[in-house]
Amino acid sequence: MNLLAIETSTEACSVALVHGDRVIARSEIAPRRHAELVLPMADSLLAEAGLGRHALDAIAVGRGPGAFTGVRLAISLAQGMALALDRPVVTVSSLAALALExxxxxxxxxxxxxxxxxxxxxxxxxxxxxxxxxxxxxxxxxxxxxxxxxxxxxxxxxxxxxxxxxxxxxxxxxxxxxxxxGDCYPQAEHIAELAVREFHAGHALAPELALPVYLRDKVALTLRERMGSRE
Structure with a gap:
């Protein structure tokens, strides 16, 4: 099986590739740089494995919870790649991936x-x-x-x-x-590990059904709330 996994829900930006029985990964603590790092990481892994994107069987993604921007980025990239390749998406809880640490x-x-x-x-x-x-x-x-x-x-x-x-x-x-x-974050290699199980259990999704999990709607404190927290 060939599966590419993306996880960007926290400060850590990571991508992993399952290629047969082998798992290779890239990870970097890079707040606010996920968008510039994640696709080059994916291309690097595919090149190392000697695979083209069309050799992938599925795309896996950390669905959150986590930072709004990071979760949206990962889901959007997974959906875009899966649609372009006509492949399914496997969503995995970022907290579950973290638990495997x-x-x-x-x-x-x-x-x-x-x-x-x-x-x-x-x-x-x-x-x-x-x-x-x-x-x-x-x-x-x-x-x-x-x-x-x-x-x-x-x-x-x-x-x-x-x-x-x-x-x-x-x-x-x-x-x-x-x-x-306290120094660990969800990693794509664990997203991949859990996603392979989900894929074989028949839980892969059509790209448009791969949805993020935020758990809350409020993104930031208001100015009044921030000022109050300093009193």
Whole structure:
């Protein structure tokens, strides 16, 4: 199988290519440079694998949640490429991809992204017997102090939300923190890993049905809200 995956929902811009049993990827922490980087990354991977775009079987994309601009960019690129190639799209939760950054060991996983404006995007998972993920709750956006988690014997916490709100989140986790990484972001290689499973399960979509997930409609604080936060 040949599958190209795109993930630009956070500060990290990444692209991955599944070519048979091989996965190759490019990733760079590059806020506000995703639009200039993502297509050259894709072309570089295809050239390395000796493939043309028409050899692709599907396009996979991180559907969010995350930064509005980044999520829109990834979805638009995936739709455009898929339409041009007459290929399906596989959408994957960016939080689920982030969860695969956690160690492959016992314990639940909290994937948490700094959503700005005093909020986090969050979801909880556990690994299944086949290396995939099982969702333990729904994706949501909320203030970190309002986060409610299912019961677990221990937690692996991954994502920029931990880097920003570790103290607050620790109060919400009523179990030992087995590992924590606040310096990781959703990556296209994990989008690809999950997308291959979804593709073989028959969950690929027509390009026009590949939709972003934002979880909230408000993009930024108003001037009054920003001034109030400084008082």
């Amino acid at each position: 956690a160690p492959e060991s016992e314990g639940a996983i909290l994937a948490v992204i700094d959503a700005r404006m005093g909020e986090v995007y969050a979801a909880a998972y556990r690994r299944d017997a086949f290396g995939g993920l099982v969702a333990l709750d729904e994706e949501r956006v909320c203030p970190p102090e309002a986060l409610r988690l299912p019961r677990a014997e221990g937690w692996h916490v991954v994502g920029s939300g931990w880097a920003t709100y570790a103290g607050v989140l620790l109060e919400r986790i009523a179990a030992p923190v087995l590992s924590e990484r």
